[in-house]
Each structure stands twice: as C-alpha cells, then as structure tokens.
Amino acid sequence: MKLFTVLAFLLPLTALAQQKPKSDLKPLHFQADKNNLQVLPQRFEYSLWDEDRLSVGDILIDSTQVTFSLEPAEKKNQYRIRFTWPAGLLKEGQLAIKNNTGKAILATELDKETVKISRGTPMEGRENLRSDIASFSTNVDSKIVDDMRYLPFMVFCIYRETEGTRLYLCSKELYLSSQKGQLAVKPRNLNKKEAHVEINGATVGNQGIIYLNDRSEAVNFRGQTQSGSFLEIETRRNDVDFKDVVENGNSLILTASGAEPADEKKVRKISATEWQIALPKERPIVYLKGEGDIPMRQEFNIKGPLPQESFRPYVGAKSASKTYASSLALQVTPPAEGQISPDAQDEKARLEQQGNGLRWSLTGIPSGEGRRYLNVKAGENNYVVSYDTERGAPYALYLGGRYQLPSGLFSANFGGQWWIENFLAVNSSWSRFHWGLALDHQQHLTSKDDYAKVDLTTLELLWRAKAGFNMVDETWGLSLPIQMVRAESDSATMFGLGAFWQKQPTQRTLARLMSWSEVKLQYFPSSSGSNFKVKSAYRLGADAYKKLSPKANWYLKYGAALSQYKYDPAASKEDLQLDLTAAAHWQF
Secondary structure (H helix, E strand, C coil), X not given: CXXXXXXXXXXXXXXXXXXXXXXHEEECECXXXXXXXXXCCEEEEEEECCCCEEEECCEEEEHHHCEEEEEECCCCCEEEEEEEEECCCCCCEEEEEECCCCCEEEEEEECCCCCEEECCCCECCECCCECXXXXXXXXXXXXXXXXXXXXXXXXXXXXXXXXXEEXXXXXXXXXEEEECCEEEEEECCCCCCCCEEEECCEEECCEXXXXXXCCCCEEEEEEECCCCCEEEEEEECCCEEEEEEEEECCEEEEEEEECCECCHHHCEECXXXXXXXXXXXXXXXXXXXXXXXXXXXXXXXXXXXXXXXXXXXXXXXXXXXXXXXXXXXXXXXXCCCCEEEECCCCCCEEEEEECXXXXXXXXXXXXXXXXXXEEEEECCEEEEEEEEEEECCCEEEEEEEEEEECCCCEEEEEEEEEEEEEHHHCCCCCCEEEEEEEEEEEEECCCCCCCCCCEEEEEEEEXXXXXXXXXXXXXXXXXXXXXXXXXXXXXXEEECEEEEEEECCCCHHXXXXXXXXXXXXXXXXCCECCCCEEEEEEEEEEEEEEECCCCCCEEEEEEEEEEEEEEECCCCCCCCEEEEEEEEEEXX
C-alpha cells in the first residue's frame, strides 16, 4: 500500500520533469498578416465636433479647458499661476504666455514630473475619447502680473517641436480683470472666428481620415475653434511589425515591435522593443504613436480562424537569431495540438526528427534581417509560424588617404576588421559578439626634412561593451593596440590602450550627412627600439560613415583627428597635427 502511494505521488512529478518548462523555450510567432489577420494602413483621424471641441485619434481637445488662473502666492510680491489644458497630446514640452504682439512674457519647461494629470469630463456619446486634463503651477513675480493688466489680450501655448514634428496648442485670447481687488482671467469674446480644419494648408470638412502608407508621408493639421484657440500638428507615422497574433476567447492577443499604442495603460511590455495588447475580436482597433506621440488609427480585418496558443511550436530559449554564418540549426518543440511541416517555398531549410523534437536546419541565410517560416496544420486550418534571423557582416576593408596639417604630409591608408562571433571558439555571454581584430597601415607618400619619415602599422584587439554587430548596434568599447613605427632603417614597437564609441545619428540633419559616427582614442606611453624610440604618442579621431547604397554595404568614410608623436632622439618638428582623412569602406 505504501509503495502504491509513493508511486502515485512520483508519477505526476516524473511526467512534469519530462516536460520542458516554458522558461527554457522561445515561442515561434504567428505573423499577423500571414494568419488571417489583415493589417490595414495606418491613418490620421480627426473630427471637429462643435465650435469648441475637436478630437485627434482617440484624444478629445476641449478648447474651453485651455486656460489659466492666478492668485497671490505665499511669498511676498509673487503670484501663483495655474495652467490647465487637455493632456492627451502634451504632457511635456514648452509653455509660454504671449502678449498681443506674439512676444513671450513668460516661458518655462514642462516635464512629466511637474505636470499633474487628472481625469477629465468625457464627451457625451463619445466616452471612448480620452479626456484627461493636465495642470501645471508655478510662481511668477508680481511685476509680470502688473504688466499683464495693461495688455489688451494674451494667449498661452503649450508646444513641443523637434525636427520633422511640430505640436502647438494655444488658448483663446485672454485678459486680466480686477473685481473687488481680486484678479481674474477672462476670455476676450470679440471677433469670434469660424471653427474649421485645415490639412496641408487647405480647408477641409469637419471630419476626415488620411491614410499613411509609409514614413515619408507627412500630415500638417490645423484645427481652430470659434474662440480662436487652435491646435497645430505636423507628424508622420511610425513603422510597426505585428509579429504575432493568437485568439483568446473574444479577444485577440497582438505582439508587436516598433510604434507603441498611444494609450500606455493597455499595453504590456515584453522587452525593450516588444509589446503586447488585447483587442476585442468584434472591433480590433488600436491607436499607435506616430512621430511626436500623435495617435494613428490602426485597424485590422479578421479574414478567417485565428491561431490558438496551443498550436504554437517553440525553440530553445538560447537559440541563436544573430549570426555571422550562413546557416543555423534550431531544436523545435512541436505544439500541443497540430502538426508542423517545412515551408514549401523555403528550399534552403530542412526539418528532421531528432529525439522528442525536430531539428530545423536553416541555410542560405541572407545578409541583414530575415524571417523564415514553418507550417502548422491544426484540424482543417493551416497557419504559419516565423523565426527572425539577422546575419551580420564580420569583415571590413577600406582604402583611402590622410592629409596632415600643418606638416602638409600625405599618406595612403588601408586596413581591415574581423569581428568574431564566438571568441576563442567559446559560446558564452562574455565571448559572443564582443570581440574583433583590426589591422591598419599608413604609408607615407610625401616627406619633409623637418618631420619624421615613418610608416605606421597597427594591430588592435577590440572589445565591444554591448554584444552585437559592427555598425548595426550602438556601443562603446575598449582596445589593445600594438603599433609598429617603421623608419627608413629601423623600427620601434609600442603597446597602448584605446577606446571607441559608435553611434547612429538621430537628428535628420546629421542623418543626411552620415549613417554612423565613431569616436576613437589611442594612447601609447612608450616603445621599444634600438636606434630610435617613441617617447609617447596619441591619436584622437572622429569619423563619419555615409552609406552609399541601401542594399550594398559600401560607405564613404571621412573624418578628422588630432595626433602627436614624440621621438627619442627628437625630430626637428613634433608639433600637434590635424589629420584629415577620407576612404572607401566596404563591409561584407
């Protein structure tokens, strides 16, 4: 009896032990547009409801709530001023009170820590529109308030402006009135204007939608109420990748990366780049953040049965998705329900039985980002699951020239890099996608008697702080350079330390000039040598890489550096040099 009891207790534990826990697995994705969910184009949506209220996306803008009030502050000769406005579009940025000539008489910065958000009054019949109210309070000198009393009118604006994005919300015309010794802010009701909407400078109807098919298409919106309060928006859509969809009762669960939902309360963050949201099947709509966080309507059309979670296959949690190689092998755990088979259109993939699972061999992985597929048959329905790959370019070659000032010397410069997937053939977090080797040679083509006639050959061991691909993932790093300084009849060798920083420009103006930037420092404290030695040397440079073609990894590399070499015995001139460089750079 005791033996039977022990067996009854152990058998379930044994079965659980044989099942691989989900934490050891990584899900394959049911890509939305390949699994009966049509992704419609994003669209900018607006409505002018009446003379005072309009909406953009799912945000209500009530112009009567764009105002401020003031009262004497606790501090002497100061007033406490409190601003309020609809919070949906602007929770941070700039705030300014402008006089009747448009000059700012008070300006301040806004951020999410100083702006308070409270629940607003929903619009009757449009309770789905977000109507939160923002408020901000600050003290101002009484002299500013005294000046306000004599203004025929003033407005206050909240705005945020970046390159390519513009957002302005301004109040109606206001003035200060004194009643029984108390100051009050009142609207100026003269010269009422006709409420209207303009798109790209042309007056349009009170309601409308604008479809945005790609990021190059901009929307310029201006909505004005009868009081003169107005909202101006310049924005674009942001890209989004709907990587996964599954059905869950009356809802569908969407997993995506890229543009995030405008209403952050409904979102579950999965990682730094991925998010998840549940939408009703009967009306699957979500508002996504465009540039400047302007809400864009994203709608879906369900065209057939959606996949279930039980249909999902998995791969190991440590399965590689990044590689420098042209092939990957993945161990696939079959779904609880359904059968998987290879994609008939993928001739460079094989699916074979291996133990309790399947081995999915991927060959011919193209350079850059890619996506490979498997078929899942569940009952009478067919679905598709995907796995993302990214193949980097481990090698680089470059050829160019360097001109030095004030020496006027010119030299040829050529070299290369090799980034290593698994350093020392060790697959570990410290060794994978962190290490590389670089070789650089500078051959002098001109010479002057006052300056040392040397050629420089540098071998570097590179270490990236952030694992990733060169000129794909931003990072800083360290290096151990060895440099040979070769003169006409002798040479010196020196060991040094270095550091570098690689970054992609975010501003559009800089992005037109460069695709990547790199700042690099090398320092050599001394050298060995018989006939001459280098007492000290350093080089601090900044390079820009401009990609010449979107499909090919050819770059124009150009930059400037400061360098100085001190020799023993000393050369006639060892002054600081400004290096101007340019080269053709190829990654492959």
